[in-house]
Amino acid sequence: MAVPKRRTSRSKQGKRRSHLRMTPPNVDFCRRCSRPVPSHRACPHCGYYGDRKVLPVEEKE
Amino acid sequence: MRHRKRGRKLGRNPAHRKAMLRNMANSLFLHGRIVTTVAKAKELRPFAERLITLARRGTVHARRLVIARLGKQPIPPDHPDHGRYRNIVHKLFAEIAPRYIDRPGGYTRIIKIAKRRLGDAGELAMIALVEESIAESRERNANRRGRRRAAEAEAEVEAPEPQGEQTEEGAETAAVQAESREKPAATESPSEAAEEGEKEKKG
Numbered sequence: 001m002a003v004p005k006r007r008t009s010r011s012k013q014g015k016r017r018s019h020l021r022m023t024p025p026n027v028d029f030c031r032r033c034s035r036p037v038p039s040h041r042a043c044p045h046c047g048y049y050g051d052r053k054v055l056p057v058e059e060k061e
Numbered sequence: 062m063r064h065r066k067r068g069r070k071l072g073r074n075p076a077h078r079k080a081m082l083r084n085m086a087n088s089l090f091l092h093g094r095i096v097t098t099v100a101k102a103k104e105l106r107p108f109a110e111r112l113i114t115l116a117r118r119g120t121v122h123a124r125r126l127v128i129a130r131l132g133k134q135p136i137p138p139d140h141p142d143h144g145r146y147r148n149i150v151h152k153l154f155a156e157i158a159p160r161y162i163d164r165p166g167g168y169t170r171i172i173k174i175a176k177r178r179l180g181d182a183g184e185l186a187m188i189a190l191v192e193e194s195i196a197e198s199r200e201r202n203a204n205r206r207g208r209r210r211a212a213e214a215e216a217e218v219e220a221p222e223p224q225g226e227q228t229e230e231g232a233e234t235a236a237v238q239a240e241s242r243e244k245p246a247a248t249e250s251p252s253e254a255a256e257e258g259e260k261e262k263k264g
């Protein structure tokens with residue numbers, strides 16, 4: 001069975017991991033209530049998507 | 062390879078999938094809007110829309126084809142349509158399909174929602190029957206570009222800002238033309254102004 005000849009050095013390990021990263025979530029701001037909303041999603045705060053179109057959830061001021 | 066193989070399996074065998082689509086379509090026609098996962102909503106759309114197109118024909122043959130796919134689901138007693146329609150197929154033919162007589166497909170709308178599903182955090186979407194008339198939809202689409210520009214121009218006019226160029230650019234097609242004329246004339250080239258307008262949009 002193939003088996004590593006050398007233990008991976010910390011340098012090599014770090015170089016391998018240099019491309020691992022988290023990406024931040026894409027956040028837009030609602031056109032209507034200007035609160036943060038994930039992009040391409042209806043606003044969970046006011047129920048609007050874009051300029052109009054209501055979702056069942058409707059907020060109280 | 063799954064090259065050019067259409068449709069999602071949704072983790073179900075064919076019978077289960079078929080039953081689920083039937084269930085979801087019945088719910089959609091009963092309630093007008095349902096919340097499911099994005100993948101299920103996207104699978105439901107062609108299925109449900111084909112049924113509406115069939116129902117628009119209104120013939121006995123079409124009705125039988127729809128019944129073959131939907132069954133004759135009764136309308137539950139606690140639903141406002143209970144007593145008004147014999148079953149969901151009846152509602153589809155009598156109420157839903159006539160609304161869409163002039164609409165060439167696209168009777169439903171899928172909107173992703175921010176909330177995630179409990180448990181597996183699946184992406185949720187709402188699929189709903191389109192409520193506006195075809196005329197309203199066409200008007201909206203026609204106005205879309207112009208209205209967005211008008212809104213931007215308006216916002217910029219209201220905000221106290223030294224650069225009048227953006228206003229000038231955005232207002233070309235908009236209603237606020239007169240207001241922007243009062244500002245000092247643009248000195249930058251139109252392309253520069255357009256670029257700034259783009260940035261503004263993204264920001």
Ligand SMILES: [Zn+2]
Pocket residue numbers: 030031032033034035043044045046047048
């Ligand atoms: Zn909002």
